[in-house]
Amino acid sequence: MGLFSKIISKIKGTPDGSSADWSDLEVALIDADLGPELTQQIMSAARSAKADDPHEGILQVLRASLSTKPRTIVRAHQGVTTLLVVGVNGTGKTTSAAKLAGLLSSEDSRVLLAAADTFRAAAVDQLRTWGERLDIDVVHGADSADPASVAFDAAQQANARAMDYLIIDTAGRLHTKNDLMAELGKVKRVVEKVSPVQEVLLVIDATTGQNGLLQAKVFAEAVELTGIIVTKLDGSAKGGIALAIEHSMGIPIKFVGTGESATDIAAFEPDSYLQGLL
Amino acid sequence: MFDSLTQRLGGVLSSLRSRGKISSADVENTCQEIHQALLEADVALVVVNEFIELIRQRSLDALPTLQSGTNQAQVIFEIINAALIEILGSQARRVRFAKQGPTVVILAGLQGAGKTTLAGKLAKFYKDQGDTPILVASDLQRPNAVTQLQVVGQSIGVPVFAPEPGNGVGNAVAVAQDGVAFARSKQHNMVIVDTAGRLGVDATLMKEAIAIRDAVNPDEILFVVDAMIGQDAVRTAQAFLDGVGFDGVVLTKMDGDARGGAALSIAHITKRPIMFASTGEKVSDFDIFYPERMASRILGMGDVATLAEQAKRAFDPESSAKLESKFASGEDFTLEDFLEQLQAMSKMGSMSKMLGMLPGAASMKKQIDNFDGSELIRTQAIVQSMTKAERQDPKILNGSRRTRIANGAGRAVSEVNSLVERFSQAQKMMKQMRKGGVPQGMPPALAGMGAGMARPSAGKPIQKKKSKSGNPAKRAAQERG
Ligand SMILES: Nc1nc2c(ncn2[C@@H]2O[C@H](COP(=O)(O)OP(=O)(O)OP(=O)(O)O)[C@@H](O)[C@H]2O)c(=O)[nH]1
Ligand SMILES: [Mg+2]
Numbered sequence: 001m002g003l004f005s006k007i008i009s010k011i012k013g014t015p016d017g018s019s020a021d022w023s024d025l026e027v028a029l030i031d032a033d034l035g036p037e038l039t040q041q042i043m044s045a046a047r048s049a050k051a052d053d054p055h056e057g058i059l060q061v062l063r064a065s066l067s068t069k070p071r072t073i074v075r076a077h078q079g080v081t082t083l084l085v086v087g088v089n090g091t092g093k094t095t096s097a098a099k100l101a102g103l104l105s106s107e108d109s110r111v112l113l114a115a116a117d118t119f120r121a122a123a124v125d126q127l128r129t130w131g132e133r134l135d136i137d138v139v140h141g142a143d144s145a146d147p148a149s150v151a152f153d154a155a156q157q158a159n160a161r162a163m164d165y166l167i168i169d170t171a172g173r174l175h176t177k178n179d180l181m182a183e184l185g186k187v188k189r190v191v192e193k194v195s196p197v198q199e200v201l202l203v204i205d206a207t208t209g210q211n212g213l214l215q216a217k218v219f220a221e222a223v224e225l226t227g228i229i230v231t232k233l234d235g236s237a238k239g240g241i242a243l244a245i246e247h248s249m250g251i252p253i254k255f256v257g258t259g260e261s262a263t264d265i266a267a268f269e270p271d272s273y274l275q276g277l278l
Numbered sequence: 279m280f281d282s283l284t285q286r287l288g289g290v291l292s293s294l295r296s297r298g299k300i301s302s303a304d305v306e307n308t309c310q311e312i313h314q315a316l317l318e319a320d321v322a323l324v325v326v327n328e329f330i331e332l333i334r335q336r337s338l339d340a341l342p343t344l345q346s347g348t349n350q351a352q353v354i355f356e357i358i359n360a361a362l363i364e365i366l367g368s369q370a371r372r373v374r375f376a377k378q379g380p381t382v383v384i385l386a387g388l389q390g391a392g393k394t395t396l397a398g399k400l401a402k403f404y405k406d407q408g409d410t411p412i413l414v415a416s417d418l419q420r421p422n423a424v425t426q427l428q429v430v431g432q433s434i435g436v437p438v439f440a441p442e443p444g445n446g447v448g449n450a451v452a453v454a455q456d457g458v459a460f461a462r463s464k465q466h467n468m469v470i471v472d473t474a475g476r477l478g479v480d481a482t483l484m485k486e487a488i489a490i491r492d493a494v495n496p497d498e499i500l501f502v503v504d505a506m507i508g509q510d511a512v513r514t515a516q517a518f519l520d521g522v523g524f525d526g527v528v529l530t531k532m533d534g535d536a537r538g539g540a541a542l543s544i545a546h547i548t549k550r551p552i553m554f555a556s557t558g559e560k561v562s563d564f565d566i567f568y569p570e571r572m573a574s575r576i577l578g579m580g581d582v583a584t585l586a587e588q589a590k591r592a593f594d595p596e597s598s599a600k601l602e603s604k605f606a607s608g609e610d611f612t613l614e615d616f617l618e619q620l621q622a623m624s625k626m627g628s629m630s631k632m633l634g635m636l637p638g639a640a641s642m643k644k645q646i647d648n649f650d651g652s653e654l655i656r657t658q659a660i661v662q663s664m665t666k667a668e669r670q671d672p673k674i675l676n677g678s679r680r681t682r683i684a685n686g687a688g689r690a691v692s693e694v695n696s697l698v699e700r701f702s703q704a705q706k707m708m709k710q711m712r713k714g715g716v717p718q719g720m721p722p723a724l725a726g727m728g729a730g731m732a733r734p735s736a737g738k739p740i741q742k743k744k745s746k747s748g749n750p751a752k753r754a755a756q757e758r759g
Contacts, residue, residue, distance in 0.1 A: 027323055033508040036317040089531060089559070090390030090504065120559070121429035122422040129421035129445055174534045182655040189688045205390060209320030209508025211536035222655060232389065235477040236517070237510035260389070260419070 025058075032240035035210050038065065038247055062274050065247035071254050071268055073104075074198050074226070080158045082166045082195055084188060086223060087203035088215055089172030092231035092257055094123065096203050097169040098130035099257065099265035100229075105136055109164040114154030115140040116147040116187060117171035127169050134262060147171065147183065148190040155194035166195075175218035185222045199226045201254065206232045206239030216245040225249075231257035234264070238276070300344060300354070305337045308354060319537035319576050322512040325546045332361055359573055365546050367569025371526075371553065373404070375468075376497045380461045382469045384454075384494070386487055386522055387502035388514060389475030392530035394423055396502055396556050397472040398430035399564035403554075404468055405436055411468035414457030415440035416450040416490060419474035427472055434561050437466075450474065450486060455493045471496070478517025487522040499524040500553065503544065505532050511540035512547050519548050530556040533563065537576055611705050613669035617661040659687040660697050672698050 025046065029039040045061040075081050085097045097113060105111045113131055115138055117123035124140045131138035139154035151168050158166035170187060173180035188197055200223045204212055219225055230242040233256050242253050253268040309330050316326045336357045344353060375381045383400070385393045394417065401411040413431045415438060417423035424444035431438035439457040442448025454471050461469045473490060476483035491499065501515065501524040518524055527544055532555045545552055552572075557563045661669065663686030668675055675683075675698060684691040 030317060030323050031509050033320075033510070036314055088506070088534065090392055092390060120426070121433075122426035125422040125425050126420070174531065176533065176535050178655055178658070182658050185655060185659065185688070205504075205506075207388065207504070207507045207510045207514070209506060209511075209536065209540065210318055211320070211506045211534065212508075214535060232477070234479075235388070235510070236479050236513045237508070241508060 029240070032238035033209055033212075033244070034240040035213070035244045038244050041065075059274070062243075063270070065243065066270055067246050067250045067252040069250065069252045071227075071252050073254070076196065076198050080155070080163050080166050080195050081199075082155065082158070082168070082191060082197045083199040083201060084168050084170065084191070084197050084223065085201050085203060085229075086170050086184060086219055086225075087172065088174050091172065091203040091205040091208075092229075093117075093172060093203045094126050094130070094169050095260065096201075096229050096231060096255070096257055096265065097167050098127065098134060099262055100255065101130075101136050101165070101167050102134045102262040103265055104165050104167075105134065110162070111136055111165045111167065112154065112158045112161065112163045113138045114151055114166060114168040116151045116154075116168050118143070118145045118147050118150060119171040123169075123171065130262075148187045151187045152190045152194065155191045159194060175215045181218060181222040184219075188223050199254075200224060201227045201229050202251070203229045203231055204239070204242050204245070205237075206230055206235060206242070207237040208239075208241050210241065210244075212241035212245055213248060216249055216251065220249060220251065225251050227252055227254035229253075229255045229257060230268070234258045243273075300341060302338060302341065305334060305341070305354075308337070309334050312358065316539060316542075316576070319539035320506075320508045320511070320543075321539035321576070322509050322543040322547075324512065325543045328546070329361065329365075329542070333358055336361065359577065362542065362573035362576060363569045365542055366552065366572050367567075370551050370567060370569060372566065373498055373526075373553070380458065380466055380469045381498075382458055382471065382494050382496040383498045383500060384471045384473060384487075384491060384496045384522075385500050385502050385528075386473055386518060386524060387475060388477060388504070389420070391475060391502045391504050392556060393417070393475065393502045394426050394430065394472050395559065395561075396528060396530060396554075396564075397427060397470050398434055398436070398561050399556060400554070401431070401436045401468075401470055402434045402561045403564055405434065409468050410466045411436055411470055412457070412461050412464075412466045413438045414454055414461075414469055414471045415442070415444065416454045416457070417472050417474040418442055418444040418448045418450050418453070419446065421445050423472070423474070430561070451489045451493050454490045458494045469494075478514040478521070484517070484521040491522055498526060500526050500528050501544075501548075501550070502528045502530060503540065505529045505538040505540065505555075506534060506536040507540045511543045515544045515548050519550075524548075524550060526551050526553040528552075528554045528556060529567065533557045538572060539576055541572055542576060613661055613664065613672055613701060614666075616701055617658065617669065656687075656689055656693060657697055660684075660689055660694055663687040672701060 026039060026043055029042055030036065034042070042058060042061045042065075046058045073081065073083065083097075083100070085093045085100075087093050094117065101111045101113050113127060113136055115124040115127040117127070118141060124143075128138045128140065130136075139150065139157055141150040141153065147170065154166055154168060157163075168187070168191070170184060171180075173184065175181065188200065191197055202216060202219050202225045204215070208215075216225065216228075228242050228245060228251055230239045230253055233239055239256075245251060246253055253273075256266055256268050256273070258264045258266065312333060313326055313330055316329065317323070321329070337354055340353060340357060373381065373383060385397055385400075387393055397413055401413055404411050413427055413436055415424040415427045417427070422445065424440050424442070428438050428440055439453070439460050441456065442453055450473065454473075457471065458469050471490065471494065473487060474483065476487060478484075499522060501518050503511065503515070507514070515527075527541075527548070527550055529538065529541055529552060532538065541552055544550070552567045552569075555565050555567045555572075557565060660683060663683045664675075668679065668683075675694075680691055680694045680698075684694045687694075
């Protein structure tokens with residue numbers, strides 16, 4: 001039995017919801033990195049719903065905090081569907097880009113990868129290694145080439161080769177670096193000269209704390225995020241910050257990463273996630 | 279987005295001042311605020327509770343000694359600050375060198391924590407002090423981690439022991455062992471072993487880390503952890519402590535704006551010293567850990583020392599000097615100068631963060647927020663879309679040029695117009711200043727960007743080159759060296 005159901009049954013079992021149960025619930029929510037604010041909202045909603053059915057009360061708050069936007073990749077009406085993978089350093093962008101490519105090509109789509117991280121040492125090689133493993137072509141430039149020009153090249157190649165998807169891996173950047181955020185905006189604009197960017201996916205490491213909210217805010221300003229990928233959910237972290245982001249910004253979580261192999265990726269399923277969160 | 283502890287306490291404590299003596303109920307209120315603020319700073323709940331208990335006790339103990347009229351709020355604040363520093367820093371130290379033979383350091387941590395980058399920084403740090411480190415590539419897991427370490431090693435002129443290609447091929451334990459033997463035979467006095475990232479819950483990989491440890495008998499195992507980590511910090515740190523064990527902690531990605539409450543959690547729970555802080559992607563972005571700075575950061579009080587360093591790095595002295603002499607000689611302040619300043623500022627990190635590092639800036643929160651990074655980004659994009667001639671002389675910007683620039687930058691024409699307008703204000707201001715004096719406070723680009731944040735204060739004479747800057751950041755940088 002998950003902690004969540006334990007709490008529910010505790011609350012259910014004690015008609016007055018003794019304070020120990022409430023603090024258990026609060027602990028679980030905080031512990032999952034939902035943050036003090038969202039936790040308080042859930043707590044007070046659950047308290048007021050307590051009289052009839054606390055279980056429903058809590059689930060309602062949690063569900064209401066989810067976005068209603070589609071969680072699948074939005075396909076372009078015609079031509080190449082282009083995805084941009086962004087995020088701070090080390091969250092799992094390259095791995096997720098590769099996994100997504102693998103996932104899509106296993107569904108018989110024609111996928112091209114672009115190595116637009118021209119900054120970090122060996123980042124291009126890392127994606128190329130994934131490309132070889134998955135038998136997917138990787139467009140790359142010369143060492144420390146301009147990332148926007150690599151992405152532009154890739155967009156043109158994807159068009160010319162009539163690909164279904166183009167997935168662009170970008171360099172990790174802290175949202176506090178304005179020049180790097182501007183560079184990211186440029187990558188997107190330049191690609192859009194060739195074809196529209198359908199998806200900009202923010203990769204959030206499940207261990208991330210409240211800073212994730214600031215990350216999402218600044219990335220959204222620079223490139224208009226359309227979805228979130230939560231990685232490293234195979235660890236002990238619950239990734240509740242992604243839920244807090246979805247709640248506060250309305251950006252849907254689309255995929256979850258659960259390991260280091262190509263197949264360790266899955267579509268985000270709100271219900272099972274909410275259960276596992278607690 | 280989050281109110282700093284300073285702001286929160288400011289509210290509670292300033293109402294105390296007017297009422298005279300602090301009561302135990304006031305202490306209780308204060309504790310509530312600390313609770314919330316520490317959670318927002320990602321301090322783990324268990325640690326928050328213990329910490330608050332400590333503060334409550336010490337504050338209550340201090341109550342009888344407080345005189346009404348003295349700054350009681352300050353006393354409480356000091357109690358909090360001191361307790362933070364105590365937990366963060368009582369154990370601070372550097373790497374312990376082996377009595378003989380090479381000193382062996384193993385880096386361990388979660389995936390993506392920044393171990394490989396850190397390995398290079400640590401090597402450079404000690405190389406610069408006259409040691410002779412080598413790097414050992416024992417991360418054979420992540421694709422091209424070995425290549426990455428080789429590139430890093432080459433860039434700092436430190437040899438890399440990498441007999442295996444990685445990408446899943448090779449035995450990490452053997453590599454570590456051979457690496458140490460190699461170092462010994464070549465008389466290197468330090469070996470830094472980069473290992474694969476692993477989850478605390480991954481028993482198999484934790485066993486591998488233990489095997490590496492037992493094979494090389496390290497002098498230090500350093501737990502490398504991302505400063506942005508949330509509540510999981512405690513679980514993961516405990517898992518590494520119980521698994522491979524560690525002797526010290528390194529915080530990475532400290533150049534971000536995470537409060538870094540995890541530092542408090544980890545130090546408190548594991549009783550291991552935080553030894554170093556990694557502050558950027560370049561090998562030189564590395565420093566020993568300063569508990570006082572971290573305490574200020576967790577409190578949201580502003581980290582003046584780090585700001586000063588960032589300022590020093592961002593404003594290269596040559597271009598500042600160039601600008602100053604331009605000034606003095608009466609040359610025009612062009613959009614190019616403007617851009618250069620913008621870039622320097624954006625190198626320093628987001629405006630609000632930068633200004634937020636200054637004590638007292640909390641009261642200017644609204645203006646600061648208006649200055650946020652996105653505006654800099656937009657402005658920079660617009661200026662970059664101009665030709666050289668246009669930057670030199672914005673007067674030539676007619677309608678069609680403005681439309682072209684707007685398209686190039688992906689912005690609206692109205693934004694180009696408003697930038698040109700603001701620039702000409704800034705330019706005017708510069709001219710005024712040349713007559714009247716240098717404004718205290720902001721570089722002109724900044725002054726031109728917001729509405730009236732930094733007005734030139736009349737009557738200040740032009741300062742000589744060697745004088746202290748009016749920009750607090752710059753000034754602090756100058757004062758440090
Ligand atoms: N356990 C686990 N590890 C992951 C997951 N996704 C990525 N990783 C690992 O996290 C580390 C960093 O992944 P990368 O894909 O290189 O991260 P990145 O965001 O591209 O990093 P930078 O480009 O350096 O910013 C690697 O060791 C990956 O194998 C996941 O879902 N679970
Ligand atoms: Mg990458």
